[in-house]
Amino acid sequence: xxxxxxxxxxxxxxxxxxxxxxxxxxxxxxxxxxxxxxxxxxxxxxxxxxxxxxxxxxxxxxxxxxxxxxxxxxxxxxxxxxxxxxxxxxxxxxxxxxxxxxxxxxxxxxxxxxxxxxxxxxxxxxxxxxxxxxxxxxxxxxxxxxxxxxxxxxxxxxxxxxxxxxxxxxxxxxxxxxxxxxxxxxxxxxxxxxxxxxxxxxxxxxxxxxxxxxxxxxxxxxxxxxxxxxxxxxxxxxxxxxxxxxxxxxxxxxxxxxxxxxxxxxxxxxxxxxxxxxxxxxxxxxxxxxxxxxxxxxxxxxxxxxxxxxxxxxxxxxxxxxxxxxxxxxxxxxxxxxxxxxxxxxxxxxxxxxxxxxxxxxxxxxxxxxxxxxxxxxxxxxxxxxxxxxxxxxxxxxxxxxxxxxxxxxxxxxxxxxxxxxxxxxxxxxxxxxxxxxxxxxxxxxxxxxxxxxxxxxxxxxxxxxxxxxxxxxxxxxxxxxxxxxxxxxxxxxxxxxxxxxxxxxxxxxxxxxxxxxxxxxxxxxxxxxxxxxxxxxxxxxxxxxxxxxxxxxxxxxxxxxxxxxxxxxxxxxxxxxxxxx
Amino acid sequence: xxxxxxxxxxxxxxxxxxxxxxxxxxxxxxxxxxxxxxxxxxxxxxxxxxxxxxxxxxxxxxxxxxxxxxxxxxxxxxxxxxxxxxxxxxxxxxxxxxxxxxxxxxxxxxxxxxxxxxxxxxxxxxxxxxxxxxxxxxxxxxxxxxxxxxxxxxxxxxxxxxxxxxxxxxxxxxxxxxxxxxxxxxxxxxxxxxxxxxxxxxxxxxxxxxxxxxxxxxxxxxxxxxxxxxxxxxxxxxxxxxxxxx
Numbered sequence: 102x103x104x105x106x107x108x109x110x111x112x113x114x115x116x117x118x119x120x121x122x123x124x125x126x127x128x129x130x131x132x133x134x135x136x137x138x139x140x141x142x143x144x145x146x147x148x149x150x151x152x153x154x155x156x157x158x159x160x161x162x163x164x165x166x167x168x169x170x171x172x173x174x175x176x177x178x179x180x181x182x183x184x185x186x187x188x189x190x191x192x193x194x195x196x197x198x199x200x201x202x203x204x205x206x207x208x209x210x211x212x213x214x215x216x217x218x219x220x221x222x223x224x225x226x227x228x229x230x231x232x233x234x235x236x237x238x239x240x241x242x243x244x245x246x247x248x249x250x251x252x253x254x255x256x257x258x259x260x261x262x263x264x265x266x267x268x269x270x271x272x273x274x275x276x277x278x279x280x281x282x283x284x285x286x287x288x289x290x291x292x293x294x295x296x297x298x299x300x301x302x303x304x305x306x307x308x309x310x311x312x313x314x315x316x317x318x319x320x321x322x323x324x325x326x327x328x329x330x331x332x333x334x335x336x337x338x339x340x341x342x343x344x345x346x347x348x349x350x351x352x353x354x355x356x357x358x359x360x361x362x363x364x365x366x367x368x369x370x371x372x373x374x375x376x377x378x379x380x381x382x383x384x385x386x387x388x389x390x391x392x393x394x395x396x397x398x399x400x401x402x403x404x405x406x407x408x409x410x411x412x413x414x415x416x417x418x419x420x421x422x423x424x425x426x427x428x429x430x431x432x433x434x435x436x437x438x439x440x441x442x443x444x445x446x447x448x449x450x451x452x453x454x455x456x457x458x459x460x461x462x463x464x465x466x467x468x469x470x471x472x473x474x475x476x477x478x479x480x481x482x483x484x485x486x487x488x489x490x491x492x493x494x495x496x497x498x499x500x501x502x503x504x505x506x507x508x509x510x511x512x513x514x515x516x517x518x519x520x521x522x523x524x525x526x527x528x529x530x531x532x533x534x535x536x537x538x539x540x541x542x543x544x545x546x547x548x549x550x551x552x553x554x555x556x557x558x559x560x561x562x563x564x565x566x567x568x569x570x571x572x573x574x575x576x577x578x579x580x581x582x583x584x585x586x587x588x589x590x591x592x593x594x595x596x597x598x599x600x601x602x603x604x605x606x607x608x609x610x611x612x613x614x615x616x617x618x619x620x621x622x623x624x625x626x627x628x629x630x631x632x633x634x635x636x637x638x639x640x641x642x643x644x645x646x647x648x649x650x651x652x653x654x655x656x657x658x659x660x661x662x663x664x665x666x667x668x669x670x671x672x673x674x675x676x677x678x679x680x681x682x683x
Numbered sequence: 684x685x686x687x688x689x690x691x692x693x694x695x696x697x698x699x700x701x702x703x704x705x706x707x708x709x710x711x712x713x714x715x716x717x718x719x720x721x722x723x724x725x726x727x728x729x730x731x732x733x734x735x736x737x738x739x740x741x742x743x744x745x746x747x748x749x750x751x752x753x754x755x756x757x758x759x760x761x762x763x764x765x766x767x768x769x770x771x772x773x774x775x776x777x778x779x780x781x782x783x784x785x786x787x788x789x790x791x792x793x794x795x796x797x798x799x800x801x802x803x804x805x806x807x808x809x810x811x812x813x814x815x816x817x818x819x820x821x822x823x824x825x826x827x828x829x830x831x832x833x834x835x836x837x838x839x840x841x842x843x844x845x846x847x848x849x850x851x852x853x854x855x856x857x858x859x860x861x862x863x864x865x866x867x868x869x870x871x872x873x874x875x876x877x878x879x880x881x882x883x884x885x886x887x888x889x890x891x892x893x894x895x896x897x898x899x900x901x902x903x904x905x906x907x908x909x910x911x912x913x914x915x916x917x918x919x920x921x922x923x924x925x926x927x928x929x
Contacts, residue, residue: 139736140793142833143744194904195811201803201865203822203829234743242801244857254793277782283721285924339715342741433741436760437715529711552727595731601783604731 106251106515107131107507109271110285111159111258113141113312114283115495116477116502117235117292118240120466123506127246128514134251135244136258136273138308138606142241145294145306146498149233150345150429152215152225153189153495161222163187170493171674173219173488174457175633176649177326180466180672182482186500186563193499194226202239203228205426205568215426216350217492219385219681221378227491230345230429236495236545253284256314257606259663260533261289261473264526268320268472272533276606279599281537283530287516288472288509291317292502295456295478298610299618301559303453304343313479314512315613317460318620321566321664322468325481327617328635329457329626331489332568334389336452338407340437344430344449346491348442349382351426354414355389356446356472357401363411367392370682374417380682387634388681390451394568405448412446419443423516440567451568455494457485457634460625466505476505483651486669541605543659547593551604554589555611558582558618566622571638575626582619589615620662624652626666688712688763689770690721690735695781703781706730708764718758718766718773719747722785734786742898745834747883749785750774755836755896778838789835795851797875799859804870821866828861828906830899837893837903849882853893853903856884860906863913871913879914887911 108124110117113135135141156166166187170268171178198204198212205213205227217225228235242251243397255276262270270285293313297305318324334355335344352375354616357363362372362381369388370380377383379400389568393411395408396402402409415423415430427442427551434440458483466474466482466659477498565578589612596604631637650666657663687709695703708729710721719737726733735758737747742760749758752772763771779787809815837853838844844852859878863871878884888906894904 139738139744139746140789140833143738143746145739145744147744147832148741191687192811195814198814199803199809199811201862203826203865204814206817206819206822208819210818210821212814231743231830234832238829238866242796243803245797246800246802277788307740307782377824429743436742457791550727550731552731556727579717596734598696598698598732598783601734601786603734604725607726675825 104282104284106134106284108133108288108509109284110135110290111271111316112144112292112479113137113139113252114144114292114294114498115146115240116498117141117151117290118244119502120290120292120476120497120506120509121250122240122244122644123503124510125249127507127510129249131510131513132251133249134253136253136256136271136639138255138257140254141252142238144237145309146233146237147308148304148343149236149495150230150343150490151347151350151402152227152232153194154217154219154220154225154490154492155496156187156190156224157212157300158214158222158224161224165222166224168674169220170484170490171486172677172679173490173506174488175643175679176676177483177486177632177651179483179670180674181209181670183484184326184672185464186497189500190496194497197236197239197499200239200243202425203235205229215253215347216376216378216383217490218346218349218383219490221377224655225350227347227426230347230427233495240333248518252469257609258316259537259609260529261316262526262529263320264523266471269526272530274537276601277462279286279602281534287513290466290505290509291460291475291479293475293479296614296617297456299558299614299621300453300562300658301556302336302341302563304333304341305453309385310528310610310614311617312476312610312613315616316458317473317475318616318656320470320473321656322407322470322473323461323655325458325461325651325653326483326624327458327620327654328631329487330453330566330621331386331455331457331634332390332451333386333454334393334451335413335449337433337437338405338410338448338450341452342437343452343454344413344433344447345427348415348427348430350376351422352376352418353382355382356412357396357412357570358403359401363396363401364389364392367395368682382679385488385490386454390568390656391450391636403448408450410448410450413449415442416444416446435656455489457481457483457487457489464504464609465508466501467508474505474509476501487635490536517646519547520543541594541608542597542599542602548591549588549593551589551594551608551611553593554585554592554613558585561585562618563623569636569638570625572626575622578622579619579626582615582622586615596663606651622653623662624654628652649676686712688767690725691724691770691772694733694784696783697914699896701732712763712767714764716763718751718761718763718771721763722758722773734783743832745832747777748834748836748839749823750776750839755839757834757836757898760898772855776835778839778841778845779835787866787898791848792833792835792838792855793853795855795860799851799855800874801858801862803862803865804873806869817865817866824866825861827901828857828864829902831857832899834898836896836898840896842890842892843886843888846885847882850886851877851883853907856910857903857906858908863910875914875917878910884910884914917925
């Protein structure tokens, strides 16, 4: 074992790069490495569009941002975490500004803000509608300044190394050469993002396969609130490409097949020509996606070859607003739908977008396992509760990326343990090497391609664990996933090459996704209430008596599952009714 | 029965092949399919051994650049229908070593990036209590150069980079200019040496292929020309003026 660092960060997106810079700035003696399956600037943060929330205007306050976040999350948020988040978000966005992020501006040169769904004040900073792209490239370019940040670009992490309950590194292989190595560390920070690809129709990039969630779960760390999957109300049919909420924030309308702004029928307010904060099209994503399903049930959506759609109408905004505030929306609609939003309606439907759940962490990004940290979408602190508000995820990955980096650096500075690990760790490395070389690269025969297993897993999740679920649909999904785990073990692998073997990556990703899908379905099955993005047709009401609690799912050493329900931390905002548009 | 179209794909597996070969795959010709959807169809249903990079499938992550019918393109934003009737030739990006199949080695670019110091350089770091003011007009000065997605199409198109791998290349120079032109930055002097070196801007013969190839409307050729003027003025000033007044 020759590769060793004080802190190893898995994933080079927004959270990973922010964490890496935090480690480098915390203690100049520490060696820090970012291990990413893609070049960092390819990470999925790049696809975020609308903006990043932080209260900076004189008419705004931290308490209002906190209340919007907590009510938006249907009171499942950890309120201490939310308070830290809203306090540090402005500082983090200003730091990005100082690092060069090209935020859109007011005429006087101040950073501009726009409205966003579920937010009662204008507080969403934006860089046109490519906010994530600019944020990621700013972070990546700034990270280049720190020569001590080592990078393993296009290395795929397949396993966490654990020594006596303490995480002490990873096993990874380099895509280009196929060489398999242990990379030891005193602390590991997971920053691998979400898992949208467990569903068939998602805004998520191909790389969003829940790797970090599965790595942690397999190592024995709990996943939290996995039943909460966010459907964004406006994805393009077929591709699932996101049309940002900013399109509605700038004044876009959602209309059904009769041209009617149907959200007024779902307790989201009354239509007015100009956007009204926390009302109608600026309601929260869970409520808007649920309204779509109801509208489809009434037969008032539009039938297309790629499913039911409604229309997003931007025509009244005019080309000037569209070209300055929403240029990417126009570009995407023209390329992928042959529709020009200046003149035509955009077909949209709900699409899997974001995972509220993830690796359970405390307010410092620390998991219950010594030496293991997580930040960004892979983690669940939780500031998002049962439903994340749009534009909270970018500040989240900065605030908690920085916090996790600082905490991991402090831990690594004082860790008395050597990072090399003993015989037990060496045995884990050899086991993992054997699994990769013999079970996967060396697999002969096999019945079906892995894509068949993947496609059926995705269909299973949509059927069983979609916007509305029931005990019956979830139990059926659980059975099907169990069978798919078996089928995966005998699926066919045709590529035995060591060089840039993307079929091997796809197989490992599928294996991670199957585990993550099972945690989603089991957590959803056991939460017998409806809250935020988790809507049970057989338990349609929120049940604070039983479920004002996070769900933690553990995998035991024998493969069995175990659940815990610690109560939600309530500081200043007792549970109440979610009110939008009135 | 859907219409079919042929993708003629370059294959290269260094463990087996001494040089690249081509392989034809028949795929459905669907209106909404990009070339990338065709490759994914091959990967999932016809041949699991084909290797290529992709991720966002919405033209922003920069992973899926390849040579399509001889031109450097993002395969997620190049549609089968526009290439009909085929066969559509899909090759790796030019001017880079090929790792395997459609995957090229871009380590050279990744090593050049830090050389141009693509970060804000300040004489004094301000506290983060407030933002640096920047008017929309000041933002417009550098905005287009900040739109580069590092997809490498410009390097693939550049005839200078084809001959001289020491050339910094279009994206790296445009990125340097992105910071030079940013009103918050004070580091243009620190970037001058690398940009003004023989392998910097002066290698460019202003063919403009980079700007034509760019899928994001960045104008690297314009950035290079503009910097040539800046660099010429700086050297003229250095020649004419006593040290203190520069």
